[in-house]
Amino acid sequence: MFKMSTNTRKGPIFDPGVCRCCGAIKKCRLLNVEYEWQGRKEIYSDMFVDCFGLLLSHLDGEAEEHLICATCVSRLREASCFRQQVLQCEEKLLRTKIHDEGDPNDVKIETSVKEEININLELDYPDDTDHIDIDTEEMKVEPVNKHKRKLRQKLKSNKKRKEEKKEDELTKEMLYNAQRLNDKLKEMQDLELPDKSTQSHKLNGYKTNENAKSFHNIVTIVENSYACPFDTSFSDYFCVYCRQVFTDPNKLREHSMTHDPTTFKDVLSNSSSNKKVQIDTFRIDCRNCSENIQHLEQFKEHITNCHAKLYYSDSNEFLKFRLTSGSLSCTECGASFSFFHALKKHMAEHFGTCICDICGAHYFEERMLILHQKTHQRVEESFACKECGKSFKSKYTRYIHIARTHKKEAAYQCNKCDELFFSYTLRYRHMIEIHGEERTFQCEQCDRAYDSRKSLREHNRRFHLKILKHQCDLCDKRFYLPSRLKEHMASHTGERNFRCEYCGKSYPRLRGLKVHMQSHSSEKKYKCALCNASFTQNVNLKNHIKRQHQAMDLEENYHE
Structure with missing residues (x-):
């Protein structure tokens, strides 16, 4: 939704608006409307035509389709000023050439001795002409004209040297300004967004220059180091290239090495998610040489000093982790966590920009903040099923209920x-049994292992x-x-509340009944x-072993 406020001095301002030139979302102006700047009138669409010969399209449509931000306006003004400077210098150069070529035709050769002498009196003679006696009546016209030509040639050469000197100074200034413009254009190219096909560029949440x-x-980090980018769902790790799931970060890193890191740029550009990028810095050695690097700051210095790579020190919009198989530690404060989900929730306290006004809780995404703020409401929102009237806390749980109970449709x-x-549990088992996913969670305190994080947590x-x-x-x-x-x-x-439905035998505990139920099963799985x-x-x-094979064990022990 665009909000517009009118300024009678400068013209209409749209806040926010999407810039037609860079895709940034900020305060914008119209491309085809006249604005005033430092006492001068300017129309930005006309400036594009004058500077670049670029005729912009769709300027007659909706206002939000032809906006330009202040940053792009300043760049356009600079380009326009540079163009005017070049034109002025060209004009000066042409005037100088025309003046130099026109001097011979403009010279008036005087024949009067008296007038010639008066002219010479006004000239600044050099030292070698001081001996001329202007009162001598015997002075001839020819020597005077000859001396005049010499003086004129010398004055002309002096003037030419001054013009050349001035031209050199202008040339140096032009070259300096051209170099500055070239540097800025290079910087703009470095910051150029990969996807130019849409007006609103989405680079995983990176919309501005x-x-x-x-x-x-x-x-730069992913392409030039062994740092591993990854995605997560609760405490499962996903490969960003092929979406394969892992529970062991060592296997995730080993798998990621099979992918070409230069393709990560396309993966990131085409991502529709607005989540922050997550990078595992467990190993951040340089790919370009054999340098062993211990931490991210050391890598930044190495990549810029040793390999001349561009790295912006004032930007760091990603989450840095150091993934290990056991407990996980926060790279900022050192706090330990048993599961990645808890660590990421903690990281929001350091870098989350969505903050609850009531309790101060931090979140990375606005949707999570909105869900959290609902917990502060006195009346809890509920979503009722139209089929049976049962209420649920969220639309998602109601959708799962309808799919399972009423439509008999699988949702996972x-x-x-x-x-x-x-x-989710049935799909979880399917991934293990059918597709052979390794999902074992080892207890750090004993030798027990479980096939889910929940079971390990309960243990x-x-x-x-x-x-x-x-x-x-x-x-x-x-x-x-x-x-x-x-x-x-x-x-x-x-x-004895647990009774067998086959024989009526009862037990005080459920485990006793379960063991008893095995006696009614026809499957003999204990061999x-x-x-x-x-x-x-x-x-x-x-x-059976005690009765039938105990004597065999005693006999073997006797022979030994």
Whole structure:
């Protein structure tokens, strides 16, 4: 939505507007409207024609289609001034040439001796002409004319030297200004946005020339070092080139090495996401030489001093991480986190520009801030299902409910095949079992490993952190889950609430019932390693080994 405020002195101003020339979103003016600047009238579309012979199109359409920002106006004025300077110098040069060539025709040869002498009196004679006696009546016309020609030639040569000197000074000034303009044009080319096909350039959120410096810096880092750009979804890492998912950052880095880093510029330019670029600086050695580099600041100095690469020190619009397989540390303050999702949420406190006015929480994206601000509202917004009337906290959860319950449609699609699933968990298992994704999460405290981060987190809380919030009122036992406490209470009351639907046998705990249910299964998945016997329950297999193979073990031990 464009807002327009009129200034009677300068003309209409659009704030904000999209600049037709650079794509920046800022205060803009109209290209085809007359403005006043330093007492002079200027129409920017006409200046384009005068300076570059460029006739801009679509100047009769909507106002937002032909705007120009103040930065581009100043560049256009500079180009226009440079053009006028060149024209003025050309005009001076032509006048000088015409004057020099016209002197011989303008010379009036005087024949009167008296007039000739009067002319000579007005001239500034050189030292070698001081002996001339102007009162001598015997002076002849011919010597006087000869002397006059010599003086005229000398004056002409002096004038020519002055003109040449002045011309040299103008030439030097022109060359200096041309060099300045060339440097500025080069800088503009360095900052030129890759995609020129649209008016509003989107380089992963980099829309202005100032932010294009950051775009240039990011591409320079990726192309000239072993730093690894990546995307994330919660705590999963994605390859930015092919979207393959990883849980181990070492494997992510190893995989990224198979891609050409020069293609990252196109990946970044074509990205429709406005998320900040994330770069893993675990290894940031130089690709151009064998220099080992420890940190990003050292790389910046090396790439500019040793390889003459351009790097803008005043721009740093990306998130810097140092990914490790174990705990993760913040590169700014050193705080440790078990999962990347928690680390990134913490990084918003350092670099998030979307801040809640109520509690001061920081976010990278405005949509996340809007969702957060809803938690401060007294009346919580709910979204009701039109089919059954059930309420949900978000449109997304309502959509999943409708897809699963009413439409019987799967809402989660595998990104490697066309199969659909009703839940994230089912797709998660599918990726492991069918596509062979390695998703094992090793506990740092023991040798247990899990196939999901949630299971690992539950394990840490239960066994290592001992977060047992649910305590029995009748004894000192504590439990991690309320369901475990409820099962435990049966040991005090004698209740046996878990009953088998096949035989009616009851148990005080759910685990006891689950073990019992195996006896009703026809599948004998517990097989003896010493013979061909198989059983439906693990306890039956153990009893079998004790009864049938215990004597064999004793006999082997006896022979030893």
